[in-house]
Amino acid sequence: MKHLLNLSVNGEPVEVAVPLHHTLLEVLREDLRLTGTKHGCELGECGTCTVLVDGEPVLSCLALPIELEGTEITTVEGLTKDGRAHPLQIAFAETGAAQCGYCTPGILLAAKALLGRNPRPTRLEIQEALAGNLCRCTGYIQILQAVERAAAADPADYTKPISV
Amino acid sequence: MAVIRDTMAEFDLFQPASIDDALALKRRYGKTSWALAGGLDSLDWFKDRIKRPEVVIDLSAVESMRGIRETDDADGVEIGAMTTLTEVAEHAGILSRFGLLADAASKVATPQIRNQGTIGGNVTQDTRCWYYRGGWPCYRAGGNICYADTPTAINREHALFESNRCVAVNPSDTAPALVALDAKFVIMGGGGEKVVDAEDYFITPAKDITRMTILEPGELLTSIRIPGTWAGARFYFEKVRDRQAWDFPLVNIASAMKVSGNTIEDIRLVVNAVGPRPLRLTDVERQLKGQSVTEEVGQAAGELALLGARPLQHNAYKIPLMRNLVKRAIRGTGARA
Ligand SMILES: Cc1cc2nc3c(=O)[nH]c(=O)nc-3n(C[C@H](O)[C@H](O)[C@H](O)COP(=O)(O)OP(=O)(O)OC[C@H]3O[C@@H](n4cnc5c(N)ncnc54)[C@H](O)[C@@H]3O)c2cc1C
Ligand code: SF4
Ligand code: FES
Ligand code: FES
Numbered sequence: 001m002k003h004l005l006n007l008s009v010n011g012e013p014v015e016v017a018v019p020l021h022h023t024l025l026e027v028l029r030e031d032l033r034l035t036g037t038k039h040g041c042e043l044g045e046c047g048t049c050t051v052l053v054d055g056e057p058v059l060s061c062l063a064l065p066i067e068l069e070g071t072e073i074t075t076v077e078g079l080t081k082d083g084r085a086h087p088l089q090i091a092f093a094e095t096g097a098a099q100c101g102y103c104t105p106g107i108l109l110a111a112k113a114l115l116g117r118n119p120r121p122t123r124l125e126i127q128e129a130l131a132g133n134l135c136r137c138t139g140y141i142q143i144l145q146a147v148e149r150a151a152a153a154d155p156a157d158y159t160k161p162i163s164v
Numbered sequence: 165m166a167v168i169r170d171t172m173a174e175f176d177l178f179q180p181a182s183i184d185d186a187l188a189l190k191r192r193y194g195k196t197s198w199a200l201a202g203g204l205d206s207l208d209w210f211k212d213r214i215k216r217p218e219v220v221i222d223l224s225a226v227e228s229m230r231g232i233r234e235t236d237d238a239d240g241v242e243i244g245a246m247t248t249l250t251e252v253a254e255h256a257g258i259l260s261r262f263g264l265l266a267d268a269a270s271k272v273a274t275p276q277i278r279n280q281g282t283i284g285g286n287v288t289q290d291t292r293c294w295y296y297r298g299g300w301p302c303y304r305a306g307g308n309i310c311y312a313d314t315p316t317a318i319n320r321e322h323a324l325f326e327s328n329r330c331v332a333v334n335p336s337d338t339a340p341a342l343v344a345l346d347a348k349f350v351i352m353g354g355g356g357e358k359v360v361d362a363e364d365y366f367i368t369p370a371k372d373i374t375r376m377t378i379l380e381p382g383e384l385l386t387s388i389r390i391p392g393t394w395a396g397a398r399f400y401f402e403k404v405r406d407r408q409a410w411d412f413p414l415v416n417i418a419s420a421m422k423v424s425g426n427t428i429e430d431i432r433l434v435v436n437a438v439g440p441r442p443l444r445l446t447d448v449e450r451q452l453k454g455q456s457v458t459e460e461v462g463q464a465a466g467e468l469a470l471l472g473a474r475p476l477q478h479n480a481y482k483i484p485l486m487r488n489l490v491k492r493a494i495r496g497t498g499a500r501a
Binding site: 021042 | 170173174175177179202203210220222224250273274275276277280408410
């Protein structure tokens with residue numbers, strides 16, 4: 001049976017009719033067509049499904065959307081502003097912090113949450129904040145460098161068009 | 165063996181707004197129902213189709229089960245069962261008085277899991293034995309064999325103590341800290357409120373092989389009270405795991421010690437992931453009272469702690485590991501006195 005849920009995703013209210021046993025990941029990808037959020041292990045072990053709920057990272061594969069009515073959900077699609085890339089996205093592109101890119105949406109969001117609460121994190125703080133996100137390609141070093149690079153940029157600096 | 169990792173089978177979901185309503189639902193649906201807290205353990209079972217409750221009682225809307233309050237007992241705190249591990253790890257009062265618990269909570273899994281996982285779920289979570297979690301019909305699943313205790317079993321994570329047919333361990337990081345702090349668990353059920361010592365919340369397979377805690381199907385853990393008794397004591401928490409994020413403990417230790425000069429006046433010492441429940445080392449505690457904090461005393465305590473340990477084929481490494489953790493809990497790892 002489907003239920004009508006009222007969610008707020010990337011700053012916009014959305015009404016969606018879904019079965020209550022579907023996870024937030026399923027609803028984002030299949031009902032809302034926000035396929036930037038990736039589907040990985042489904043068990044809490046990879047972090048690629050990370051989204052922000054009220055600014056804090058959670059695993060969408062292990063969350064039920066009905067519990068999130070009244071919260072603000074941010075997916076990777078919500079990082080851009082007026083078609084321009086977020087400083088973190090620019091830093092990731094310019095540092096080579098994404099290879100296959102499968103982990104990138106989750107890592108961008110975990111990094112955004114970190115910079116929101118700690119604009120000038122140390123390397124160790126970045127490592128701790130990203131400890132819940134696996135990357136099988138990069139070896140992590142460029143990812144850490146990219147977050148440092150974004151932290152050094154002006155957070156309000158949405159300069160490049162999203163096609164960087 | 166059902167392993168469908170992506171989606172869950174359908175269930176009816178209720179979102180009671182009060183403890184009474186949640187209990188009424190538990191009574192009405194009994195064993196066909198499942199209490200849902202953060203969902204990290206629960207949804208994993210549902211996706212694998214190994215546990216298939218018809219009714220899920222989501223506790224997330226029960227406001228009175230959330231948050232941390234000061235109690236009348238001087239220095240004590242009460243933590244609602246639905247409080248997240250992040251809140252526990254970052255709460256100023258817990259950090260200043262019961263740093264042991266904050267430390268343990270901050271070492272659970274990953275930031276995401278701590279944001280979603282609750283303290284009630286963390287202490288009530290099921291064992292991670294992969295035969296059982298993979299859907300093998302073992303003793304714990306109602307069958308009549310333990311797949312982890314056969315000549316060819318892979319049992320590196322399994323128990324040294326208190327096994328009885330089942331050799332699985334309790335994997336919680338917060339549980340040993342709460343036992344060391346002498347916390348009281350508040351349980352509500354048909355008969356009203358019942359308060360038990362943290363130590364007595366956890367059970368061995370000898371008592372019931374299908375459960376990890378004393379919770380009956382009609383009951384809920386509503387809060388955890390930490391008395392002021394051990395506030396500001398000398399604490400030690402250490403968790404050894406294969407990788408520094410994500411992993412469950414191979415062995416962890418939590419201790420609370422009152423020291424005057426260099427003499428141990430009182431101590432509570434608890435180890436987890438070596439048996440089906442957090443193992444309180446009462447003999448070692450008794451032995452340590454009145455002793456000084458020295459290398460030799462720590463060493464002797466480590467030896468005593470391991471009496472009765474029975475390793476399986478692949479987990480004997482836990483013996484020296486636990487022995488050293490006991491020693492470090494007593495003498496610390498910093499500059500030696
Ligand atoms: C990838 C991964 C890594 C992990 N690593 C660690 C780790 O390193 N250390 C560690 O300690 N834990 C670890 N965990 C466990 C995780 O912290 C727990 O699964 C989680 O805390 C369970 O809590 P929850 O709130 O999600 O509860 P749920 O999964 O919703 O519930 C767990 C169980 O407890 C019952 N329950 C929950 N709350 C109540 C209540 N108030 N009353 C009655 N019954 C209740 C549920 O019915 C269910 O049976 C890990 C989990 C995952 C998925
Ligand atoms: S250790 Fe326990 S849970 Fe694991 S297979 Fe044996 S009986 Fe089952
Ligand atoms: S898909 Fe959610 S943690 Fe892997
Ligand atoms: S870039 Fe491929 S997994 Fe991280």
